[in-house]
Amino acid sequence: MAEASQGIGADELQLATRNHGMPLEALRFDLTPAGLHYVLVHYDIPDAARGWRLEVGGAVRSPLALSLEDLRSRPRTTLPVTLECAGNGRAFLDPRPISQPWLLEAVGTAEWTGTPLSGLLEEASPADGAVEVLFTGADRGIEGEEEQEYERSLPLAEAVRPEVLVAYEMNGDPLPPQHGFPLRLIVPGWYGMAHVKWLRKVTVLTEPFAGYQQARGYRMRSAPDEPGEPVTRLLPRSLMIPPGIPDFMTRTRYVEAGTVVLRGRAWSGLGPITRVDVSWDGGWGWHEAALDPPVGPFAWCGWRFEWDAPRGELELLCRASDETGAVQPLHPRWNLGGYQNNAVQRVRVVVR
Amino acid sequence: MAEASQGIGADELQLATRNHGMPLEALRFDLTPAGLHYVLVHYDIPDAARGWRLEVGGAVRSPLALSLEDLRSRPRTTLPVTLECAGNGRAFLDPRPISQPWLLEAVGTAEWTGTPLSGLLEEASPADGAVEVLFTGADRGIEGEEEQEYERSLPLAEAVRPEVLVAYEMNGDPLPPQHGFPLRLIVPGWYGMAHVKWLRKVTVLTEPFAGYQQARGYRMRSAPDEPGEPVTRLLPRSLMIPPGIPDFMTRTRYVEAGTVVLRGRAWSGLGPITRVDVSWDGGWGWHEAALDPPVGPFAWCGWRFEWDAPRGELELLCRASDETGAVQPLHPRWNLGGYQNNAVQRVRVVVR
Numbered sequence: 210m211a212e213a214s215q216g217i218g219a220d221e222l223q224l225a226t227r228n229h230g231m232p233l234e235a236l237r238f239d240l241t242p243a244g245l246h247y248v249l250v251h252y253d254i255p256d257a258a259r260g261w262r263l264e265v266g267g268a269v270r271s272p273l274a275l276s277l278e279d280l281r282s283r284p285r286t287t288l289p290v291t292l293e294c295a296g297n298g299r300a301f302l303d304p305r306p307i308s309q310p311w312l313l314e315a316v317g318t319a320e321w322t323g324t325p326l327s328g329l330l331e332e333a334s335p336a337d338g339a340v341e342v343l344f345t346g347a348d349r350g351i352e353g354e355e356e357q358e359y360e361r362s363l364p365l366a367e368a369v370r371p372e373v374l375v376a377y378e379m380n381g382d383p384l385p386p387q388h389g390f391p392l393r394l395i396v397p398g399w400y401g402m403a404h405v406k407w408l409r410k411v412t413v414l415t416e417p418f419a420g421y422q423q424a425r426g427y428r429m430r431s432a433p434d435e436p437g438e439p440v441t442r443l444l445p446r447s448l449m450i451p452p453g454i455p456d457f458m459t460r461t462r463y464v465e466a467g468t469v470v471l472r473g474r475a476w477s478g479l480g481p482i483t484r485v486d487v488s489w490d491g492g493w494g495w496h497e498a499a500l501d502p503p504v505g506p507f508a509w510c511g512w513r514f515e516w517d518a519p520r521g522e523l524e525l526l527c528r529a530s531d532e533t534g535a536v537q538p539l540h541p542r543w544n545l546g547g548y549q550n551n552a553v554q555r556v557r558v559v560v561r
Numbered sequence: 562m563a564e565a566s567q568g569i570g571a572d573e574l575q576l577a578t579r580n581h582g583m584p585l586e587a588l589r590f591d592l593t594p595a596g597l598h599y600v601l602v603h604y605d606i607p608d609a610a611r612g613w614r615l616e617v618g619g620a621v622r623s624p625l626a627l628s629l630e631d632l633r634s635r636p637r638t639t640l641p642v643t644l645e646c647a648g649n650g651r652a653f654l655d656p657r658p659i660s661q662p663w664l665l666e667a668v669g670t671a672e673w674t675g676t677p678l679s680g681l682l683e684e685a686s687p688a689d690g691a692v693e694v695l696f697t698g699a700d701r702g703i704e705g706e707e708e709q710e711y712e713r714s715l716p717l718a719e720a721v722r723p724e725v726l727v728a729y730e731m732n733g734d735p736l737p738p739q740h741g742f743p744l745r746l747i748v749p750g751w752y753g754m755a756h757v758k759w760l761r762k763v764t765v766l767t768e769p770f771a772g773y774q775q776a777r778g779y780r781m782r783s784a785p786d787e788p789g790e791p792v793t794r795l796l797p798r799s800l801m802i803p804p805g806i807p808d809f810m811t812r813t814r815y816v817e818a819g820t821v822v823l824r825g826r827a828w829s830g831l832g833p834i835t836r837v838d839v840s841w842d843g844g845w846g847w848h849e850a851a852l853d854p855p856v857g858p859f860a861w862c863g864w865r866f867e868w869d870a871p872r873g874e875l876e877l878l879c880r881a882s883d884e885t886g887a888v889q890p891l892h893p894r895w896n897l898g899g900y901q902n903n904a905v906q907r908v909r910v911v912v913r
């Protein structure tokens with residue numbers, strides 16, 4: 210943990226220069242170009258050798274070993290999906306959990322193409338007593354003093370949902386190396402940790418997976434000895450394209466008084482976005498924005514608000530609500546891992 | 562300025578989450594895929610509207626206004642070019658200049674396609690007394706309290722070199738938005754600040770340009786009142802792919818004792834790389850690596866060293882030399898802007 214008064218340390222900076230968010234002006238794209246989509250890599254981007262095979266095994270009646278050709282010849286689905294890192298917003302927490310220090314930019318929406326996982330599981334035929342499916346990536350490293358390949362599981366009922374894909378294309382091109390070439394899992398509606406990259410093994414389990422990324426990482430805890438609830442689906446969030454022009458260093462925005470069209474995106478993994486509101490008085494008064502239809506059932510929607518900007522220095526806020534009644538909080542909810550901080554965005558603006 | 566004991570501040574973090582370096586394992590690619598190539602954007606990525614035109618004017622006899630179609634119908638050149646940010650290595654300086662806090666990753670090599678600038682200048686026909694050419698990008702912001710579009714000049718003699726391109730493709734695709742879509746300047750051998758993105762205006766000048774990015778930014782100074790020498794060509798640098806596997810947070814590397822093949826890249830804008838050496842005793846003993854031919858006359862070359870790794874904790878160093886006799890220093894040379902820190906890379910390794 211670091212106090213707010215302590216800056217980002219050397220270790221965090223090493224992560225921040227490797228991984229990257231989506232510059233928020235890229236919210237103008239329905240589909241985020243690959244190099245602008247957020248990227249988080251736990252260990253190294255593996256060198257994907259020729260002859261990649263995906264194994265489907267564990268508690269199944271008919272284990273499979275599939276080449277990329279095999280996967281490409283299976284039923285093909287394309288879905289636009291909004292992905293967000295579970296640690297998005299972490300660097301606003303106080304004290305700040307030491308890890309990748311995201312502000313707000315760890316998001317992106319791409320069109321992912323692949324074959325439904327459900328078809329592979331059906332063919333492999335899970336044995337009686339199967340409860341979870343484990344996904345193993347090829348990136349290897351040490352975390353929490355355990356040497357590991359990146360591994361995460363899903364409950365069987367989630368894994369067989371029709372929208373869960375073994376994806377081999379992003380926006381119509383083969384996956385870029387940093388997004389999982391040649392194969393990754395796509396679990397629409399879930400935070401990024403579930404979308405295992407460089408996927409090489411799918412293992413059906415009869416006991417819940419208790420590996421590092423499941424039992425220690427990605428759980429909502431306030432103290433290390435709590436088991437904590439697992440992080441699963443995206444909480445609602447809205448972001449705006451910062452209006453006007455920036456100051457290079459402070460990123461404070463300068464806009465001209467008068468009508469300013471504010472635009473942004475909103476999403477939730479719990480249910481459709483029903484409302485986005487804008488405030489410029491610290492969250493006392495809220496003004497409803499117009500919503501566009503979502504880019505897809507698992508992707509963000511656009512929003513737009515014509516703001517009559519009054520002269521002065523102020524903070525612009527935006528806040529999304531979804532069909533389940535979930536609303537973004539005004540202030541972060543602290544937790545040990547720095548997950549799921551979906552507090553409203555605040556943009557400093559000088560209106561001239 | 563920040564002391565080494567102070568962490569990265571909130572302003573620097575805003576830049577670090579927007580901009581990004583190239584994860585060093587991507588040194589394995591001759592040509593860096595677009596999303597892995599380093600990106601630094603001073604202000605915002607502009608929304609490149611339809612009907613983009615490039616104006617060539619100022620002290621010329623025949624001003625031009627060219628559409629993208631016009632530019633594509635002119636002579637076409639493709640060149641692999643290594644680009645590096647002038648601020649690469651900044652975050653190792655002590656005290657640390659406050660700006661984008663790069664460690665070592667602000668580099669990449671791509672194949673850029675465009676039309677030679679020299680042909681455009683020839684057609685526009687610079688007037689007598691022309692000394693410089695100014696390049697204006699479409700990204701607008703405030704820096705050093707001056708509102709500006711990003712602008713940089715080149716001496717006329719540099720601007721007419723045959724390798725200087727007005728580029729519209731990167732690795733065979735239209736420029737990605739963050740790399741300058743639809744047009745950028747490419748000045749092979751120079752640090753990144755010269756390669757003006759979102760290029761909309763080329764202006765021939767009869768007096769040297771004295772704008773912010775030329776007269777205040779990108780100069781080697783030790784105090785603010787010095788004029789300082791301008792930053793121009795890339796100093797020699799070598800980087801290695803960190804061997805073995807990483808610890809997630811510290812990025813310390815773990816390798817097995819025995820033969821470890823070290824691989825990396827080296828480049829210089831002053832002249833061809835003549836030598837890369839490796840050390841694992843703090844720079845007392847140096848061992849010469851084998852060099853591959855460069856990827857192009859203005860691009861990096863690969864290097865390779867078979868290391869017999871002894872058990873223990875150590876630091877691996879690599880050091881490049883070029884044809885002009887320039888050699889990477891062991892320690893950073895401090896300057897006010899944090900430019901051109903080409904001190905040797907140091908990689909912490911635990912050999913097991």
